[in-house]
Structures are given as C-alpha cells and as structure tokens.
Amino acid sequence: MRELLRAIMTYAGPRMGRTLFVIALAAALEGVGLVLLLPVAETLFAEGSEARSGVTGRLLGWFDSVGITTVLGQLSVMGMGFVLLVALRAYVLMKRDVMMAALSQGFVDDTRQQFFTLLAHTDWPVIKRFRKSQLLNTMTTNIGRLAMTMQALSKGAITIAMGLAYLVAAFAVSFVLGFALLVLVGIGTVFAVAWTRRSHRLGTKLNFANRGIMHETTLFLDGMKAAKAARAEGELSRRFAERIAETRALNVQFVAQQATLRNAVQLIGAVAALVVLLVGYGFVGLTGGELLVMAAIVLRLSPSLISTFGGLQSVAHALPAFESIRETEAQLKAAQEGRNDKPLLPGDPLPPEDGELVLENAQVDVVNEAGEGLTLVAMDHVRVAPGMLVHVGGPSGAGKSSLVELIAGLHLPARGSVQRGDFMLEPGQRRAWQTQVSFAPQEPFIFDGTVRENLLWPNLAVEDASLWHALDQAEAAEIVRRLPGGLDEELLDGGARLSGGERQRLCLARALVRPASLLVLDEATSAMDPELERRIIGRLRQDIGARIILMVSHSLNAVGFADLRIEVAQGQARILNGN
Numbered sequence: 001m002r003e004l005l006r007a008i009m010t011y012a013g014p015r016m017g018r019t020l021f022v023i024a025l026a027a028a029l030e031g032v033g034l035v036l037l038l039p040v041a042e043t044l045f046a047e048g049s050e051a052r053s054g055v056t057g058r059l060l061g062w063f064d065s066v067g068i069t070t071v072l073g074q075l076s077v078m079g080m081g082f083v084l085l086v087a088l089r090a091y092v093l094m095k096r097d098v099m100m101a102a103l104s105q106g107f108v109d110d111t112r113q114q115f116f117t118l119l120a121h122t123d124w125p126v127i128k129r130f131r132k133s134q135l136l137n138t139m140t141t142n143i144g145r146l147a148m149t150m151q152a153l154s155k156g157a158i159t160i161a162m163g164l165a166y167l168v169a170a171f172a173v174s175f176v177l178g179f180a181l182l183v184l185v186g187i188g189t190v191f192a193v194a195w196t197r198r199s200h201r202l203g204t205k206l207n208f209a210n211r212g213i214m215h216e217t218t219l220f221l222d223g224m225k226a227a228k229a230a231r232a233e234g235e236l237s238r239r240f241a242e243r244i245a246e247t248r249a250l251n252v253q254f255v256a257q258q259a260t261l262r263n264a265v266q267l268i269g270a271v272a273a274l275v276v277l278l279v280g281y282g283f284v285g286l287t288g289g290e291l292l293v294m295a296a297i298v299l300r301l302s303p304s305l306i307s308t309f310g311g312l313q314s315v316a317h318a319l320p321a322f323e324s325i326r327e328t329e330a331q332l333k334a335a336q337e338g339r340n341d342k343p344l345l346p347g348d349p350l351p352p353e354d355g356e357l358v359l360e361n362a363q364v365d366v367v368n369e370a371g372e373g374l375t376l377v378a379m380d381h382v383r384v385a386p387g388m389l390v391h392v393g394g395p396s397g398a399g400k401s402s403l404v405e406l407i408a409g410l411h412l413p414a415r416g417s418v419q420r421g422d423f424m425l426e427p428g429q430r431r432a433w434q435t436q437v438s439f440a441p442q443e444p445f446i447f448d449g450t451v452r453e454n455l456l457w458p459n460l461a462v463e464d465a466s467l468w469h470a471l472d473q474a475e476a477a478e479i480v481r482r483l484p485g486g487l488d489e490e491l492l493d494g495g496a497r498l499s500g501g502e503r504q505r506l507c508l509a510r511a512l513v514r515p516a517s518l519l520v521l522d523e524a525t526s527a528m529d530p531e532l533e534r535r536i537i538g539r540l541r542q543d544i545g546a547r548i549i550l551m552v553s554h555s556l557n558a559v560g561f562a563d564l565r566i567e568v569a570q571g572q573a574r575i576l577n578g579n
C-alpha cells in the first residue's frame, strides 16, 4: 500500500496538494452546512425559548446587532446563506471530482505506459522467457483492477474527509456526543482494517485465477485452428469454464465479505444513532435543534463510513493487481539488467554498409524460466563479404534461428565477437547495429492497417514506386494488385484472409523495402511452393549488390543459390564450403 501511495505521490507531484486541498474544502463546506442547520432548526422549533446552542446564540446576537429581529427575516437571511453555501459546495464538488478523475486516470495510464515502454525496450530473449498470458494479464486485467483501486482510493479519500467533517460538526454541536461518535468510529476503523487482510488474500487469489483465464484465452485464440482440427473444442470450453467458475467464486466471496462489513457498520450506525438520541436527550440535555442536527450528522456519517470501509476493502482486494504489475516490472528489469541500449544520436558511428560480417568464437547464451543459463549456439569463425548469399541449414532445434538472431542483433554475443568491418556488436551498440539490418521471420507479422502501412512499418517513408519494386522482388505485386484497394486495402485480423505463403511474401517485401545492407531471412519462405521460392531466391541473388543475405531454410533452392553454407548441429555452427 505504501508503495502504491508513493507511486501516486510521485506521479501527482504538486497536483496532489491542490487536490487534497479541494477535497478538504468540499468536506469543510459540508460540515459548515450541517452546523448551520442548527440555528435554522432552533429558530424554527425553539422560538422564544432560551434553549439555544452557542452557535445559534452567537448568530442571533449578530442579527440583533444589524437590526434583523423578526423570525421571518432571520430565516430569510439564513436561507440565502444556505443557498450560497450550496452553490459554492456544488462548484467545489465539481472541481474536486474532475481533479480526482484526472489524477486517478492519469496515474493508471502512466502505469500502463511505463509497462509498455519497459516491455518495448526489453530484449527479445528476455521477453521470450515470460509467459504471454502473464504479460497480457498485466497489460489488461491488472491495469483494469488498478483503475478500480484508484476509484476506491479516490472515493475513500473523499469519504474520509467527509467523515472527519461530520465528526468536527458533531463536536461543534456537543463535545460529549462528538467524543462518543469518535470512539465508535475508532472501533469501526479497527474492525475494518483487520478485515482488509481477508480482502487482500482474496484479491491475491483472484490475481492467479485471472492469469489462468488469460492463459486459457490465449491458448483458445492461438490454438483455435488446431483445436478444431483435433475436435478439441469441448475440451477447450471445459477448461475455460473451470477457470471462469474459479474467478466467479472468488468474486462472489468478496461481495459477501463486503456485504457482511456493510451490515456490521449499518448495525453499529443504528446503535450509535440510538445512543446519541438517548444520551443527548436524557443525560446531556441537548436542545431539540441540537438533537435534530446530531441525528442528521449520524445519519450522514453512517453511509460515509460504510463507503470508507467498503473502499478500504476494495483497495485491499485490488492491491495485489498493482503488486503484480510491479513484480512483473521488477522481473523484467532484473532480467534486462545491463542490457539496455543507449538511444541512437545523430553523428553516432554506424556499421559500414560495405563492411565484412565477421564472427569469432561467438556464442548465444540465455537464461531459461528456471533461471539456469544455457548456450543456444556457438560459432568459431566465419567471414562473409558484401555481395554474398549465405545459407544456414541444419536439423530442427539445432540453433539456426539463434545464430541469425545474433547476427540481426536480437541477441548479444555472450562470448567472442560479431562485427561489420570494424564495428562491434556490443551492449549499447545494438541500435546502431540494427540500422543496417532487415529481418524477416518465419511467422509473418501483419497488423490491422493498409498494405502500404504494413510495408512501411514501423517508420519508413518511401515512394509507392519503391514499394512496388519490393513487392515485385518478393513476388507479392500480384497479390496486392488483386486486392480491390491495392496498396490502400485494409488488412484485417493479421491478414487472416491471405494464405500463409501470401502473408510471408508481404513480410518479405516489407524486409526488402528497408534500406539495410544485411538482410536476414529466417525461414521466411517456408510456406511457399518450391518453384515460387526458387524464383524469389534467384532474383534476390541476382540483385544482391553489396548486400549480405543470410537465409535460414530447409529448402534445396536456397542451397543452390548460396555462396556460402553454414551448417548448425546441436548448437554448434560450422562452415560447409567457402572460407
């Protein structure tokens, strides 16, 4: 909780003081309004009698001094005062609600943004270590629950301030009864704070259950096709239903807890109202007006307390979501430790476009989910000159992708060196290194947007003529010409209406549009028929210029066009022909 409050304070900065001031002002106006009921009630009910409180006495004294002596005149002035107070209160309440909404929504958005930025700047091998469902759950459900926490906190801050104002008003009417109310509120607070442990426990369980739902959801969406083919829809639905039942039970338990607490506070409130009336009338000897105002205070205090205590439970219940966001952030940061890239600045040295690619005793190490280090691939020596097409082959799981991911700068060498000319791939140099790299992975990435936006992704600005040239090279021009909107056609659901091979061709075109002297194709043609693949590779070989093309492939087409062949077996890469 302390960490959450600290994070909110850091985010809010000086705004926090202003917001708290407005909350306090709104509460003070509420309290003043209640206390001012006293002279109205006493003027109405105790006309001519001497049973007047100090507040009324002082006000009537002032009325006498300014010559307002009739009850109607006094009530009119008091009425006008009330109207003014209500108007001022309404304005302050509006300000307060707007400020609080901006603060709490801003904090949630800031947390979400920080998490996205952290994830975006985390190394690919580090991200791979995390479960997709954990990251998704953090970015969606937990952020949603953080928004609920903020709502509960905002409401809590308001109702605490209101509760305090009611207590101060009670003291102004009668010290003894004010004190009695304070004791009762104190007892209620101790009870409510003790109760928060249960809410926190339930919230933690809900966190795990939500993660489970997210896991089943990703499994369901990613595996829908396979599940349909295996007629496993029933099994998927059953698992999903089990997870939902778990969260439903936890949510119902929390509602029951909240209801118990609410009933308890309501009961205590009713007893308090009774005690106030009896003690006030029988022992303290309050005037009718004072009793009326005290009853109004108790009646207003009770829902305010219910709301405060309920809010406390909601915060305790949703707090594990914030804890989980911070925990995932801490894990990401720990795994990323020492690997951060420095931003690329104008004038920073870049790898030479015509530099040789040289690997010496290079090795890729990763840490697995259990925290153990392991080597994915190692290569003693290779030297690739500009203008060479390199084929990387070997059995499945041998380490081919790991090798080309290293060369693409997705990994850093754990040992040895990777360099272009005299430019070394080192921590902090990856952004510069990657300015010369274009990478096409096996799984085509198409997002919801036009063909043009997909080709220019993430931030290229080139003429359509260059896009058509790249599409031609990737044998994808025909696909785009067939689309009614051509380059402006919207591709939906990750290009779901295109075939696997068509998606791969568009992604290959995207890789070719990028002006880079090192092109890495990691099984980027695996979904194409051999004839199409042969044409594409043949054209790439012909137009290679001073580029270096690395191509992971199981196909003989690629082998046939290669100037150099690298074979990877059991994590060890070696040269089959060439240097």
Ligand SMILES: Nc1ncnc2c1ncn2[C@@H]1O[C@H](COP(=O)(O)OP(=O)(O)OP(=O)(O)O)[C@@H](O)[C@H]1O
Pocket (backbone or CB within 6 Å): 125, 128, 129, 366, 367, 368, 376, 394, 395, 396, 397, 398, 399, 400, 401, 402, 403, 568
């Ligand atoms: N982050 C990681 N943590 C642990 N093991 C990993 C990680 N990444 C890859 N591996 C393992 O390293 C081995 C090499 O993987 P890699 O993807 O490089 O193989 P590959 O030769 O490209 O295989 P394929 O031809 O099937 O795509 C595999 O056994 C894989 O499971």
